[in-house]
Amino acid sequence: MPVKLHVEDLAARRGEDLIFQHISLVLQAGEGLVVTGANGSGKSTFLRVLSGLLPVDAGRVRLEGAGSDNLAESSHYLGHRNAMKRELTVSENLVFWQDFMGDSPGGRGLPVEVAIDALGLSGIGHLPFGYLSAGQQRRMAMARLLVAFRPVWLLDEPTAALDASADRMFAGLVRGHLEQGGIVVAATHQPLGIDGVRELRMTGFAGVFAEAGY
Amino acid sequence: MMSHTGYVMASYGTAALMVAGLILWVFADGRGRRRELKALDDAGIRRRSAPTTAGEPQ
Amino acid sequence: MIALFLRDLKLSVRAGGGALIGVLFFMTVVAVIPFGVGPDLNLLSRIGPAILWIGALLACLLGLDRLFQAEREDGSLDVMLMQETPLVLSVLVKCLAHWTASGLPLVIASPLLGLFMNMNEVAIGATMLTLLVGTPAITFIGAVGAAVAVALPRGGLLVSILVLPLAIPVLIFGVSAAYAAVEDPAPFLPPFLILIAITLFFAVIGPLAAAAALRSSSD
Amino acid sequence: MMNDQSLAIRKFSDxxxxTRFLGLAERLLPWFSGLTALLFVVGLYLCFTTQGDYQQGETVRIMYIHVPAAWLSMMCYTVMALSALGTLVWRHPLADVSARAAAPIGACFTLLALVTGSLWGKPMWGTWWVWDARLTSVFVLFLMYLGLIALNRAMDDPGKAAKVSAILILVGFVNIPIIKFSVEWWNTLHQPASVMRLDGPKIDPEFLWPLLVMALAFSMLFFTLHIAAMRNEIWRRRVTSMRRQAARNLGMEGRKA
Structure with a gap:
């Protein structure tokens, strides 16, 4: 059963400020959505509401075709912070996340070593996470997406600290996930380097959003 | 030592003091907020009628 | 869940971990008391259990505000909030890991400090037993404080102020059980069983309230 | 006293x-303060006209302040616990305002109960502070009040703070019986609960009337102050939201210009 993500008339509020409202869209399996907009226009808020970390002010978010219809439980969230412990080594971090998160129905996570190689960082799995550079740490955070399977990926400025080669590598990862029938929602400034991706431009403070075409 | 009535007076005294203090604090706090609200109103800040905090202060 | 338990244990033992600091603080507090109270041995042996208990309570509270703060700062808390496994379970496992890392060493160190306070074997045994049963309750209560401290911009020390009043029953029954073992007329079992009851009670209330606080304060 | 309680419940829920609360507050406050003043006059008159207790002499009059204050500290925490439920369960927007407004008032009443308790203790037991069960529980309650006030002040964003302090109020509320039981178990010197006994008040009516009237007076005082404090809190939040609005307007002009 291919997964389908429904966002129905979504509105979110931070404190007393209404950030965005009336957002409705449907994402089929294998479709990607890039969320663009100026700083503070609500991109991160939109992703955090999708991942259930922020309460919904109005409207609903639903996922069909994955084990449970709760979107949070069958999606990865990659925020600005890498969710890795500095004292533990890279593989200890990844092994922990693999055991703790487990796999959503319909897919298997890659073994830790394979995931590290996929990110082009083979050989430094034993180093403590704190020793890595910002770019390497960001790649390791992406490795977490591979070690445990989740149909939906919610990425908040994933390529922030990455160089050009890492960008291409990351685009390959996203393309691979989409081809497997996954869904990706990414908030980013630079283009993701993937064609055939829909765009959602946030116009900021309680302004009605304008969904750009393809 | 203080006679019995001394203690009674002392306790009624503290009670009166604290009750008066409470009333004063609430009253002064109210007047301060009213002044701030009036200042903001004069500065022409209109509250957008957010559902929860709608309406003008009396 | 086991993975979370083992990871937390590894973390608290590694360099930045809080386990060692808790025990060191416990020892310094107890070692300092005789200098203040004076070397009068039978006085020390009388107040021994109380001093050990108070030291353990403070040492336990010490490491608590970092319980969730570290997870929030590096983003792991967000991922935990999203998982299918209920947050209450993860909080319970984290509390147990924290207790094993910093509560248990206190219990193990207490006999040594009991000698400092010139306590006889029965008193040391009783204090150790009551600490073993009582310190988890402090960790569970402290978890609520730690979860609240996560939401506070300048939170840290406020945890102890919020948690201490709630931990008073644990202290009362812990010390009275320890004393009851020494003075014969006083019964040992009632306060000891009440202490266990309190620990189990907070084992439920603590994680529940902490999970609710964590979920409501995520931004 | 029951009618006040039901009024409070009805007043919150609808x-x-x-704005409607502010409207009602403006109308209610004069009546409430008038009624409170009247009750206090009658209460104080009754306190001083009844003859002293044969054994304690004049000091029994301190009870007319001490006992109502102790009741009030408990009632105030109950109101806060109700507000906490309002925030968490019914998501009532005014619930957090009520809890935040009630905390300082409750703390003052608890302090008053402690002070009058020790003033009463000095002639009766010879020392200012006696670690007896009832006084100690009230002291712990006072610590919890201070903790909650400190928590409310430490959090700048009222929205997020509301849920977290509500959770802490409820955890504290669940603990009150435990603390009371454990402190009582630990040491009890205070005379057993003479008024709250199930088989009706043990003390004879001579003392009962002033006590009940003073209790009513204190309750009315609490409700008056609570409504006024809630009004202040609503205004304080409006001021902050209007200031943030002003800042954003500047931001908007900046972007448009």
Missing amino acids: LANP
Whole structure:
């Protein structure tokens, strides 16, 4: 059963400020959505509401075709912070996340070593996470997406600290996930380097959003 | 030592003091907020009628 | 869940971990008391259990505000909030890991400090037993404080102020059980069983309230 | 006293909108303060006209302040616990305002109960502070009040703070019986609960009337102050939201210009 993500008339509020409202869209399996907009226009808020970390002010978010219809439980969230412990080594971090998160129905996570190689960082799995550079740490955070399977990926400025080669590598990862029938929602400034991706431009403070075409 | 009535007076005294203090604090706090609200109103800040905090202060 | 338990244990033992600091603080507090109270041995042996208990309570509270703060700062808390496994379970496992890392060493160190306070074997045994049963309750209560401290911009020390009043029953029954073992007329079992009851009670209330606080304060 | 309680419940539930609450507050406050003043006059008159207790002499009059204050500290925490439920369960927008307004008032009443308790203790037991069960529980309650006030002040964003302090209020509320039981178990010197006994008040009516009237007076005082404090809190939040609005307007002009 291919997964389908429904966002129905979504509105979110931070404190007393209404950030965005009336957002409705449907994402089929294998479709990607890039969320663009100026700083503070609500991109991160939109992703955090999708991942259930922020309460919904109005409207609903639903996922069909994955084990449970709760979107949070069958999606990865990659925020600005890498969710890795500095004292533990890279593989200890990844092994922990693999055991703790487990796999959503319909897919298997890659073994830790394979995931590290996929990110082009083979050989430094034993180093403590704190020793890595910002770019390497960001790649390791992406490795977490591979070690445990989740149909939906919610990425908040994933390529922030990455160089050009890492960008291409990351685009390959996203393309691979989409081809497997996954869904990706990414908030980013630079283009993701993937064609055939829909765009959602946030116009900021309680302004009605304008969904750009393809 | 203080006679019995001394203690009674002392306790009624503290009670009166604290009750008066409470009333004063609430009253002064109210007047301060009213002044701030009036200042903001004069500065022409209109509250957008957010559902929860709608309406003008009396 | 086991993975979370083992990871937390590894973390608290590694360099930045809080386990060692808790025990060191416990020892310094107890070692300092005789200098203040004076070397009068039978006085020390009388107040021994109380001093050990108070030291353990403070040492336990010490490491608590970092319980969730570290997870929030590096983003792991967000991922935990999203998982299918209920947050209450993860909080319970984290509390147990924290207790094993910093509560248990206190219990193990207490006999040594009991000698400092010139306590006889029965008193040391009783204090150790009551600490073993009582310190988890402090960790569970402290978890609520730690979860609240996560939401506070300048939170840290406020945890102890919020948690201490709630931990008073644990202290009362812990010390009275320890004393009851020494003075014969006083019964040992009632306060000891009440202490266990309190620990189990907070084992439920603590994680529940902490999970609710964590979920409501995520931004 | 029951009618006040039901008024409080009804008043909270149907007043989701702060403006209607402000309107009602403006109308209610004069009546409430008038009634409170009247009750206090009658209460104080009764306190001083009844003859002293044969054994304690004049000091029994301190009871007319000490006992109502102790009741009030408990009632105030109950109101806060109700507000906490309002925030968490019914998501009532005014619930957090009520809890935040009630905390300082409750703390003052608890302090008053402690002070009058020790003033009463000095002639009766010879020392200012006696670690007896009832006084100690009230002291712990006072610590919890201070903790909650400190928590409310430490959090700048009222929205997020509301849920977290509500959770802490409820955890504290669940603990009150435990603390009371454990402190009572630990040491009890205070005379057993003479008024709250199930088989009706043990003390003879001579002392009962002033006590009940003073209790009513204190309760009315609490409700008056609580409504006024809630009004202040609503205004304080409006001021902050208007200031943030002003800042954003500047931001908007900046972007448009």
